Amino acid sequence: DLLRILDKVLEEKTLSQKEALFLLNLEDEKERELLYKTANFLRRKYLGNSCCVHGIIEFSNFCSRNCSYCGISIHNRKLKRYRMSDEEIIQTAIQAIDQYGFQALVLQSGEDPCFPAKRLAELIKELKRQRPVLIFVSCGEVGERGLEILYQAGARGILMRFETSNPVLYEKLHPGYSLEERIQHLKIAYQIGYLIITGALIGLPGQSDEDLLNDIFLTSELRAEMCSFGPFLPHPETPLGHSRPPNKTRVLNALALIRILAPKHSKILVTTAFETLDPLARENGLMAGANSLMLNVTPAxxxxxxxxxxxxxxxxxxxxxxxxxxxxxxxxxGRAPTDLGTEITNGENKA
Ligand code: 5AD
Known part of the structure; x- marks a missing residue:
């Protein structure tokens, strides 16, 4: 049955839900190898040997939201909070660009009221005035007006996961917030012109196999330039601190399945969370369909x-x-580092 399904994948026929779930749940090592090889083949066929490498600057860990899995949410009263100053952020970015050659940077923070869209916009304008860099904002739901202001200022991408495509689960994990609004936010961002990086958590307590499959479909529907899927890892100072993380096989199977089900040219990230779960995540992920990495350029x-x-x-x-x-x-x-910045200026992937 496996070979028949993988042939279907290679012939680029649409899989049934049952077939997709069969792949997601493969356990036998030999069988999994075949799944990963197939995903790797598709990666090479459509994206060549380029591997996107972006930098991420985490400029504030203040957050006003209540995500029940997240260590920087309001649940965590023990965390020492910090904010980088505007100068520190710009200096960090410029160093990443000049000294290390980054051409695409993600600016990430919690939902921090001290960084309203207007302040972020000034920061981005100043950075864009100094250097030609592709900027992704990752500061949660900034609202339609916020998205417009940031785009005007020069941001061209947004990194924001919808976390789970199951609305009931979403509301359980984010009391008082709605999945619909989050999805709407991503759709508006796309309409404005943003490149979208989105995805979900793998192995959230209460997530079913069908949920994970729907997460993959929703990512495609949102026309993600890049899919960001990483494992849920319990943080002790949160309500889900005692839940179990998924096993690494499930995460790797999920990455391979994303390669198979998502649009041909989608980039797929190996997340730091996966690396935290499995020291071999990068190599295994890059050999099972993934083709992107993010390096943390935040001051240590x-x-x-x-x-x-x-x-x-x-x-x-x-x-x-x-x-x-x-x-x-x-x-x-046998991969060559590139980033979205390079690809956009050159029009296509370098091989
Ligand atoms: N384990 C793994 N990923 C997490 N995130 C938040 N908390 C956790 C956790 N405990 C992810 C969310 C968020 C991103 C910035 O970090 O998916 O979108």
């Missing part, structure tokens, strides 16, 4: 306070070391 003393979940991979590594390791791995796998 702030980075260690951005505790979305405990023991984050690369928490303490210098940026130099992160880059060295990344390049080593990419060369070993």
């Amino acid at each position: 003393h702030f980075r260690k306070q951005y505790v979305i979940y405990p023991h984050r991979a690369h928490e303490k590594e210098s940026l130099e070391d992160q880059i060295k390791q990344t390049l080593q791995l990419l060369y070993k796998l």
